[in-house]
Amino acid sequence: MAAASPDSDCGPAESSEANSKWLDAHYDPMANIHTFSSCLALADLHGDGEYKLVVGDLGPREQQPRLKVLKGPMVLTESPLPALPAAAVTFLMGQHEPRTPALALASGPCVYVYKNLRPYFKFSLPPLPANPLEQDLWNQSKEDRIDPPTLKEMLEGIREKAEVPLSVQSLRFLQLEPSEMEAFVSQHKSKVIKRQTVITTMATLKKNLADEGAVSCLVLGTESKEILVLDPEAFTVLTKMNLPSIPAFLDITGQFDVEFLLAAACRDGNIYVLSKDSKRPKYCIELSAQPVGLVRVHKILVVGSTQDSLHGFTHKGKKLWTVPMPAAILTMNLLEQRSRGLQAVMVGLSNGEVRVYRDKALLNIIRAPDAVTSLCFGRYGREDNTLVMTTKGGGLLIKILKRTAVFVEAGGDAGPPPAQSLKLSVPRKTRLYVDQTLRERESATAMHRTFQTDLYLLRLRTARAYVQALESSLSPVSATAREPLKLHAVVQGLGPTFKLTLHLQNTSAARPIVGLLVCFVYSEALYALPRAFFKLPLLVPGLLYPVETLVEGLSDKGVSDIIKVLVLREGQGAPLLSAHINMPVSEGLAST
Amino acid sequence: MGLLDKLSCLLGLKKKEVHVLCLGLDNSGKTTIINKLKPANAQSQDIVPTIGFNIEKFRSSSLSFTVFDMSGQGRYRNLWEHYYKEGQAIIFVIDSSDRLRMVVAKEELETLLNHPDIKHRRIPILFFANKMDLRDAVTSVKVSQLLCLENIKDKPWHICASDAIKGEGLQEGVDWLQDQIQAVKT
Ligand SMILES: Nc1nc2c(ncn2[C@@H]2O[C@H](COP(=O)(O)OP(=O)(O)OP(=O)(O)O)[C@@H](O)[C@H]2O)c(=O)[nH]1
Ligand SMILES: [Mg+2]
Numbered sequence: 001m002a003a004a005s006p007d008s009d010c011g012p013a014e015s016s017e018a019n020s021k022w023l024d025a026h027y028d029p030m031a032n033i034h035t036f037s038s039c040l041a042l043a044d045l046h047g048d049g050e051y052k053l054v055v056g057d058l059g060p061r062e063q064q065p066r067l068k069v070l071k072g073p074m075v076l077t078e079s080p081l082p083a084l085p086a087a088a089v090t091f092l093m094g095q096h097e098p099r100t101p102a103l104a105l106a107s108g109p110c111v112y113v114y115k116n117l118r119p120y121f122k123f124s125l126p127p128l129p130a131n132p133l134e135q136d137l138w139n140q141s142k143e144d145r146i147d148p149p150t151l152k153e154m155l156e157g158i159r160e161k162a163e164v165p166l167s168v169q170s171l172r173f174l175q176l177e178p179s180e181m182e183a184f185v186s187q188h189k190s191k192v193i194k195r196q197t198v199i200t201t202m203a204t205l206k207k208n209l210a211d212e213g214a215v216s217c218l219v220l221g222t223e224s225k226e227i228l229v230l231d232p233e234a235f236t237v238l239t240k241m242n243l244p245s246i247p248a249f250l251d252i253t254g255q256f257d258v259e260f261l262l263a264a265a266c267r268d269g270n271i272y273v274l275s276k277d278s279k280r281p282k283y284c285i286e287l288s289a290q291p292v293g294l295v296r297v298h299k300i301l302v303v304g305s306t307q308d309s310l311h312g313f314t315h316k317g318k319k320l321w322t323v324p325m326p327a328a329i330l331t332m333n334l335l336e337q338r339s340r341g342l343q344a345v346m347v348g349l350s351n352g353e354v355r356v357y358r359d360k361a362l363l364n365i366i367r368a369p370d371a372v373t374s375l376c377f378g379r380y381g382r383e384d385n386t387l388v389m390t391t392k393g394g395g396l397l398i399k400i401l402k403r404t405a406v407f408v409e410a411g412g413d414a415g416p417p418p419a420q421s422l423k424l425s426v427p428r429k430t431r432l433y434v435d436q437t438l439r440e441r442e443s444a445t446a447m448h449r450t451f452q453t454d455l456y457l458l459r460l461r462t463a464r465a466y467v468q469a470l471e472s473s474l475s476p477v478s479a480t481a482r483e484p485l486k487l488h489a490v491v492q493g494l495g496p497t498f499k500l501t502l503h504l505q506n507t508s509a510a511r512p513i514v515g516l517l518v519c520f521v522y523s524e525a526l527y528a529l530p531r532a533f534f535k536l537p538l539l540v541p542g543l544l545y546p547v548e549t550l551v552e553g554l555s556d557k558g559v560s561d562i563i564k565v566l567v568l569r570e571g572q573g574a575p576l577l578s579a580h581i582n583m584p585v586s587e588g589l590a591s592t
Numbered sequence: 593m594g595l596l597d598k599l600s601c602l603l604g605l606k607k608k609e610v611h612v613l614c615l616g617l618d619n620s621g622k623t624t625i626i627n628k629l630k631p632a633n634a635q636s637q638d639i640v641p642t643i644g645f646n647i648e649k650f651r652s653s654s655l656s657f658t659v660f661d662m663s664g665q666g667r668y669r670n671l672w673e674h675y676y677k678e679g680q681a682i683i684f685v686i687d688s689s690d691r692l693r694m695v696v697a698k699e700e701l702e703t704l705l706n707h708p709d710i711k712h713r714r715i716p717i718l719f720f721a722n723k724m725d726l727r728d729a730v731t732s733v734k735v736s737q738l739l740c741l742e743n744i745k746d747k748p749w750h751i752c753a754s755d756a757i758k759g760e761g762l763q764e765g766v767d768w769l770q771d772q773i774q775a776v777k778t
Contacts, residue, residue, distance in 0.1 A: 023695040023696060023699055024695065025692045025693070025694075025695050025696075026691070026692060049619070072690070072691050072692040072728070073691055073692060074728070339666070339667065380692070381690065381692045381693060382617075382618065382619055382690065382693065383692065383693055383696060384666060386692075398692060400692075400693070400695060400696055402699065403666050403669060403696075403699075403700075
């Protein structure tokens with residue numbers, strides 16, 4: 001959109017330099033932070049009132065993943081991670097003072113919990129049962145009953161067919177060159193096969209109090225289609241729920257001990273909604289595309305999809321609205337301005353825009369210098385309304401919402417269209433209407449049958465008429481393979497003299513047609529034509545040949561008739577095609 | 593002013609009263625600075641974030657200051673403008689170590705300078721680039737650059753680096769303020 005119209009530039013949603021709602025607090029294009037919204041968290045980690053930014057950094061090209069903690073624009077601490085981070089959250093573990101939040105980082109099959117930025121606990125997902133066949137094969141190779149090539153062959157067989165996937169050990173073995181196999185087998189053959197799943201997403205759920213600083217449980221989504229809820233202090237699994245697919249995004253409200261609603265956007269393009277005590281999904285929302293983000297705004301679930309649009313759903317799956325986006329959605333997050341009670345959703349797009357929507361109304365557009373891949377809004381440092389963004393190129397942007405900024409909806413989009421509130425005068429149900437409806441309900445089958453019979457008859461008649469038309473070449477299109485021809489006629493003039501123009505076209509691909517004749521059949525009492533029968537020139541394929549002739553109307557009684565045009569082949573009686581021309585009434589005569 | 597008054601002023605018995613507004617973002621150190629300017633026996637030990645505002649008094653060699661120590665929290669900042677009319681001088685405190693909120697301080701300063709009760713008055717403004725003892729702190733020169741202080745052409749202003757906890761740099765600022773106020777009065 002290089003040429004934006006001037007009025008769209010100063011619309012309320014637009015952020016121009018002078019009257020922007022945002023203050024540019026910091027921009028570092030070389031910050032070297034590569035992450036997604038799920039790996040960003042803001043919290044008062046030291047309990048000193050100065051909120052820090054936690055970043056699970058994937059590293060450039062997914063190398064050297066790191067945990068970074070930022071204070072203002074600067075990195076405070078940095079430590080390497082064993083695997084790529086999946087999510088970062090902060091939560092309160094217990095009621096004891098000081099009530100500083102702990103930090104949890106999900107990476108691979110583990111959750112690393114930090115308190116005061118020091119490692120505190122490591123939770124690992126329970127291992128899954130391995131395929132007994134696979135274990136058996138490794139046992140056999142331990143006793144040297146099968147050699148590595150046979151082992152490989154049989155493991156491949158299992159990989160193709162079995163329900164239970166192979167363990168990491170077997171998969172790594174299958175990747176090896178034949179020369180490396182022997183060593184690998186002797187090194188690993190005595191190990192017990194373990195199958196490990198990984199964490200795909202993580203969220204928090206209040207334990208038993210609804211207030212801001214309440215103790216929260218960690219909720220994990222795994223690659224093995226499970227949801228686990230962990231105890232906030234002991235990190236034991238409190239409950240386990242199963243999903244039909246792998247969760248990618250989670251959103252939870254409520255309290256674990258009381259009642260909660262959990263929405264999981266999954267990789268099969270569905271959102272499953274579960275509640276306390278439901279081991280299986282209660283509702284299923286089907287998207288027609290993959291979800292790219294899930295945010296709850298008040299009671300509405302807002303989902304971004306790969307079809308470049310934003311959808312609003314109730315938790316029971318009723319679709320409320322859809323808004324198309326001008327570019328692909330990269331990331332989403334919640335914007336909550338507590339002082340004004342505003343909740344909105346922020347959407348980072350591939351064209352570098354960050355859009356803010358309340359329901360389907362666009363509130364604000366921020367143009368970032370690069371595509372924004374992660375977004376986070378909240379208290380940072382000592383400022384309540386801070387927006388942290390990181391870009392595709394690894395840049396870090398921090399913007400602060402002005403104290404006086406108020407989000408207003410762009411004029412046109414506000415509320416439902418006026419027509420919606422107009423009351424329609426719907427007529428009352430009459431006796432006749434009710435009788436008719438009853439009759440339709442009672443004898444639906446009979447009515448359907450009658451209708452079908454008539455329909456078949458109609459089709460039969462149509463087919464008959466068509467065959468007849470073809471047989472007598474009555475149609476203006478010739479269907480014979482040798483002379484594919486099209487004809488249409490135009491009558492011009494007011495009378496008594498008309499001009500009749502025939503447009504003839506040879507519709508064959510390459511073959512010219514020669515030796516055609518045109519013949520007009522008409523009532524000689526009414527019309528006179530200079531030539532009623534003549535030869536056509538050679539017709540080149542594709543060209544439109546206009547053939548003009550004058551028609552003199554002889555009657556002065558204001559009557560008109562049909563003139564038939566026949567196209568014939570030399571030496572053949574049946575016409576190739578024919579057309580009936582309805583001649584207009586001569587106006588010239590009527591006026592005299 | 594009567595001859596007796598003038599005499600008592602010179603002798604330091606009765607001092608001229610001035611009203612000063614102390615403004616700046618929350619946590620910048622306004623209350624700590626005012627507290628340090630009070631006589632040692634009147635200083636309070638622990639300082640908590642101000643709610644609304646406090647009225648404090650302290651004296652310099654020839655003036656008696658009444659200070660409106662305003663709260664800097666976002667939700668109280670709209671109270672500031674109600675006191676602009678009464679203020680004869682402004683102390684604006686900046687946390688030199690809070691890089692991120694320098695833009696917010698700048699924005700609030702601009703709003704202050706454009707307010708009708710301030711805009712057309714030659715009111716002296718004293719800036720404290722406070723917390724200079726902290727490692728993250730930027731210099732007072734950098735602070736005046738970030739706040740674009742050189743754009744203030746129609747009001748006398750001065751910036752001092754300060755450490756309110758040790759009391760460093762405060763006296764220099766108060767001396768400047770006293771000179772400015774006396775220059776206007778006499
Ligand atoms: N290191 C250091 N800390 C300071 C300095 N001045 C103030 N502080 C600390 O900063 C914190 C905030 O100081 P306050 O005086 O309450 O700040 P304020 O501007 O009055 O804040 P509000 O009343 O909320 O507007 C306190 O913990 C002070 O101890 C300073 O020069 N150096
Ligand atoms: Mg204070």
